[in-house]
Amino acid sequence: MHGLWKYFEENNEIFAVLVAFLAIGGGLLGSVIGAKIQANGGRDQAAAAREAAQIAAEAQRVAALWTVRHVLTAEFIQLVRERAEAAHRLYSENDADGTVQARIDQAGHAVLRKAAEIELIVPSPVMRAAEDMIRALDKFAATSRVAGPAQYLRVVIGEAMWCGDPAHVELAGRARTSLGELGAAAVSGDTETKVRALAAADEALRAAVADITDAQAQAAVAEAMGGREWLDRKRGDEEQVTVCLDTLVAAAREMLKSEGDVAPAVPPQRQRWRQAA
Template structure:
């Protein structure tokens, strides 16, 4: 200490050096604290951005699934509607293009579903496709005979007794082969005698009646199978979209003043 008392200028220089060193050390420590805090803030910001991006991705995927699943189910029903028209209106060639277009639209929606939906729904959609294809083939091949038979069935209740009697004879020829001794040509004439039934339609209907399973059995079976497969697809879609889960709105956030 006496040395510093005898040399005050050295003591002053030492004090100044210590002050500078202390300041530098404080600056380094402060900078390190700030850097660590900055990194934490940056990491928190990155995590928040990742969570937000993931939430957006999930929301977008859910919306895409909802849209594609609904459109696929509707496209399958559109094909079925055209097939039903074969039986309700008959086949005059005007349904070929609507059936083709509806089928192509259904297949496109099925491919889109494959890209966004879980495998559970993709498999359910595949079963719908197979069932609708079978029903479509039946409608294309037997829709005309189905329409003819529907016409005969309706005429059974005709107020015109002659028309009703003709329809009953045709129905008997179709279902039971007609009275004993009634040959094919006689049965054909009985069916063709019904008002609104051509000979070609009568031949087709009689052919279907002689080669089971009959068109009406195929029709009912096909329709029932399509509806069952569609119900299964809807159930799978609801499971994917968690339709049974209650959605509770989040309370508004409270900002501190």
Template sequence: MTAFKQYFEDNPEIFAALVAAIAILGGLLGSIIGAKIQANGGRDQAAAAREAARIAAEAQHVAALWSVQHIQTAEYIRIVHELSRLSTSFYKQDSTGGALEEQISTVYREMIQKLAEIELVASVPVVEAARAVRHAVDDVTSNAQALGPAAYLESHVRRLAFRPIGESHPGAPRAMRALAALKLAHTSGDDASTDAYQEARDAVRQLPGVNEYLATEALGIIQHGDYEQLRREVVMELAEKRRLLVDAARGMLKSGESIPIMPPPPRRGWQQVDI
């Protein structure tokens, strides 16, 4: 070691050249290491960017699907409400002429179309609940068209009977008694039922606003039992099926929960190093 030291002291120009060479080699080695670190950092950044883009695209897809599910299900429930409202009209007005049936048919087609759209985008529980609602709607609408004339005729007779003094129709009390007798007669045998039907038919045909079609349809329904009980059953069934649909939809849409729209990007293992 002493000999080397003495040699460099005797030859300072060689020592200077060696120091310069070491410096150059160190710089080159440092540049190579720095470039490698920077390259690795660039690859990690690119991978992180791709992952962030994938997550963003997936989040956008989930948000778009959620929006479609929300809109389609809410619209389906709205249409069901509309069909229920229209069905109630059969019990409150004379449906002779077919205008109300046409309205029901138009809205019903909208419901079938919306159900098909729900089947494409909604969860299995929501699809099953929506189908059950459709069957309940079928029962409500068909029963309303069949039983509505009876309810309307009875309410029409009551309105004529209970008008202010001097305005009530003189034949209304007879019609009310005849309808009450007809309701009881179906349990008393065919002869009694036939006689009661004829009396009710003669009585209601004397009233204003009662045509032959309404009298025939309504009295035939009243003659065969408690139609109001059947009406209540199908309406309650629809209400229950609609409640189950709403519950299933809330589960699908995670109503009441706080869900982040965009998850945070993953942490990167390398940061860019400036050399």
């Protein structure tokens, strides 16, 4: 080492060149290191920008999905209620022109179309509840097609019993009696008795209710032959519709997080060592 220093002392020009070379080399090395640091920082910034864009896009997707689920599911539930309400109207309105029944059928088609739409976007629990709802509605609508007009005619006949016109009162009483006899004949199992009672009930109904339609008369005799079966079926179907609707609403509220924060949940941004520093 001493010999090396002595060499440089004796050759100053070489030592000066060596110092200059080391200075230049050190500067270049510093530039390379600085550029490397700057490049890494640029990559981190670019990655952070990409991640922020992905988070924003995911938030927009979740928010859009929540909105579509909310709108379409609410529309489905409204259509369900409209069909149930239309079926109930058969028990209290004269549907001689078939307007109410047509509304029930139209509402049924609308419910099916809307179910096909929500099937693409809602989770499985909501779709299962929707399918159960459709089956319950179909069953209630089928029961109402018979029990509805029959009950309406019973109300009409009951009111005629108190109309004050002796002739109308007699006809209404005969219709009521004939329906009761038809129910007893149906239970007896005797075919001949049943046929006679059926003909008598049909005739008495048409005499008591001037504007009765064939569909209404058929519904009345069918209900009379079924006895309490139709009443029990109506009550059971109504209860099932209520239960299914409550289940559907509960599943929809769970899907939409109605009891809590409805803000879209997005993944947290990844922390980088430069941010933590």
